[in-house]
Amino acid sequence: MTSDPERSREFDASLFGWRYEAGDEEIYGGYVTAFVDGAPVAGMMKNDPASGNPDVWSTYLRVEDIAAAAEAVMAAGGKVMMPPMEVPGQGHMAMFIDAGGAVVGAWQFGGHTGFQLKGEPGAPFWHELHTREYAHQVKFYEDVSSWDTSVMSDSEDFRYTTLKSGDGSRAGIIDASFIFRRVLSNGQIYFGVADADAVVETAVSLGAQVIHAAEDSTFGRMATLADPAGAVFKIDQA
Template sequence: MLTTDFPTGAPCWIDLGSPDIPATAEFYRKVFGWTFQSAGPEAGGYGFFQLNGRTVGAVGPLDEGDQPTWTTYFRTADVAATAEAAEQAGGSVLVPPMDVMGEGWFAQFADPQGARFAVWQAGKTTGLDVVSEDGALVWAELHTADPAAGFGFYQALFGWRVENFEPAPGMAYRVISTAEGDQQATGFGGIAPTMQAGQPSAWTPYFAADDVDAVIAKATAAGGSVLMPAESVPNVGRLAWLADPHGTPFALIKGEPREQS
């Protein structure tokens, strides 16, 4: 389960590149009740999504040529060492390690299959204020054309462990957990094959939703779209995939992402 202890290798932050920050903030306000708090004039438009005064994510200007997307950040104890390990394992450094105004150190990468992600070495900011609650990040999922190679890359970086899980007959899924602690208790995400041939590899955040169908209704009313309709998956829960008005994918889930006996 994802917690705000944020051990090494766990998701600790998410942010979104947007071509229209006010419109994006308004959409997520209508969907999750998030409010937008600017990080200040020196932050270049970057700001925080908050739920009841607690940070659940962030948003900033979209880099030229990029597609709107959520970026998942993983905790690292040494951002420079992780950057070196990423290159040695066949990844690409998109943004080299840099200090973020004393809050911590950041770098952004692409894995060998092209999925983008970032790492965070804590300074004054450890990570998000709240996770695993309604309207907050609860799961991170990688869809990739080569799940075995995808896991191998991240294992080299973070020491992740994996447990094969078959939520339904013929449905292959890898549950990933941090290097230390009880393996099931520290599970925070999964790796699965891409849903369609030729689909780019990517990380997608799941937000907890007490009522998935009600959130879908709010999202579509606010201009979002449904990528995968709500479905109740045995041993998993009720889930759906949506996109915001700029086409940014995200997912919803009710209950634990994995409920094995």
């Protein structure tokens, strides 16, 4: 969701090499799909400043039955932020607030079957939930989405659970209560890059803010950035 679609398109094209395809304005409200090497990797939609909502990236989880997913969210202590709706010719979507207060989307496949490239430069690399209610959130996603979870770490300073495990893992939940004392639960999206330092330099030159400078980790060289409108995202040079 971006309050300045044109600037966002230019910014992300400079960082990730994205190319774009806009949907019919009357049907899809100006929704834009981003591509890398011909594969869809992300989407953009106008964020009305009057809504009071910040510019933000969102993860959508695939569901088989969007109405059943909404019922499961409410039964597990979450809320329906945007009720299930049909996107003509593409599928069905909804937005939920999970039991810890984080916003997450849901998508029931139709003509649109999600991003088609993973881990490559410019494509989604990882999806992560930062939460102050770790055990509660893990159970929420196990109950609502039938996640097959795996505990990657359970030490006092690093608690982390993944959806599936090893090379088949798809997303993670981290206990952020000891890292970000005052931050509410929120989702984080990582995009793959070929050179993290070069991407950070380009982003700053285009008006981005560095939240966490590029540094090496067990999982690659990572950085956290906020684009010129404040939408936060992460990059990973694996």
